Amino acid sequence: MPPLITGVHPAVTPRLLLPAGAPGREDRAAYEARGGYSGGPGGYLEGEDLISAVAEAGLRGRGGAAFPLGVKLAAVAAQPGDHVLVVNGEEGEPASVKDRWLLRTRPHLVLDGTVRAARAIGAVTAYVYVSDDQAAESVRTALAELDELPVPVHVRTVSHSYVAGEETAAVRAINGGPAKPTDKPPRPFEEGVAGCPTLVSNVETIANLPRLAAAPAPGEDVSPGRGFGPAGQETFLMTLTGSCPRPGLYEVPFGGPLGEAAETLGGLTGPPRGYLMGGYFAGLLNRRGHVLTLDYDVFRDQGSGLGCGAVIVLGPADCPVGCAAQVMAYFDRNNASQCGSCFNGTAAMSGVTAALAAGIAGQADVRRLESWAAFLPGRGACATLDGAANVARSLLREFPAEVEAHLRDRCGQCAELDLTAATAPFAVAAYAQPAEETA
């Protein structure tokens, strides 16, 4: 298996990735040598001070929903009774590798953040929830390197699946049930692990906390962005796959155009025809995605999203209909098969995208796809069905001419696809899950 390519955008100093040339996994001594486990000149911000620093910094959840962490911390902290923290490292999304990279390579950064988050919400227990064996081993080794932590931290493992990282699936699995979502309400912040108000946060979100929790010297103002590495430009981890010569994991600043980041880091094979955003979740963008500013709100306003930061590049010769058909077939196979609207809806939408790819769909099929894409969002216990509807809706919105062409002629590229193979399209080969191979 080829090693994972990693890289940092030239405009920033890495905060989440390691500097170029750093040797493999970072142990406790190496993390401490970079300033870890000590906070800032005034130690760590705690409790409400930390929660306001996080809110001021505007840190959004990196698990896909981009929900402000400050709001979530405050919501859990305000609940009565004991609280629990779940650090979500399951990374069900096959086109994303960031959480597994962080856990395998920088477990102490994640644990430092875990302790910060646990203290901010007054958690009695914290769980690091993972499916990747190497990630689990790395965190266990890191825990063994540490003396007693102020909050007990446990590693919980589950079998990998697309839905196992959904927050209620994580809670249900830790409670001893199957790693499948439950319907809301309650949400975990109301009632989660052992019935306690529970903060479920993504590994990358948590990895930003040691920096934000770094307290200034006594007498100085709280300044978010202090801590490890220079203050300034906020960054996020982007997994780049698809038609780029150097697919891999990159640390990227917010605020620049998507196309520039993709071209500078992963490289391009020519002017991209479009992008599939947020892994399989946030749908397709046509070539206009190239100039959109990397910002959660900008992408949301365009009916798209940055989601978990996974970006799949459609090269000049890639067919967007074939891309949608592959992803829809994956949703059809990998939903949790619990909610009727989801297992029927994904099968029905996948039927149409497969028929388009096979050149046997008619206008009526496209109209049915359009109506499902509008009617089905919100009808599942989790957002998987919404993700599938995003793919359908965005295909019709962004690529109407291509859809139209597939009604007339058989597409040569789609003819090559095997939609029945149990593969995860656009997965990063270096981190492919055992049950899946890259397509």
Add this chain to the structure above:
Amino acid sequence: MKIKLDRTLCDGFGKCAEHAPTVFSLDEWGYASLAGSAEVPADLEPQVRRAILDCPVDAILERLATPAGRLTPPAGELAPQPGPA
């Protein structure tokens, strides 16, 4: 009254929408979601109670106000969970 519909339990029998079509919306395969808010107006309560009783899989629940934190276990370590740790 306030209700919850558990879509992971619903088996698509459609009983609920027969009784209270404005509260329960069915998809084309017969599976239900709430049409609007979980808060049921007083005049629709009798129909919704019929739906709750008639749902063959008990997918519809009345959400009784639970005192917050009721399920909270005593402070300290949680009981160990099954599975690899």
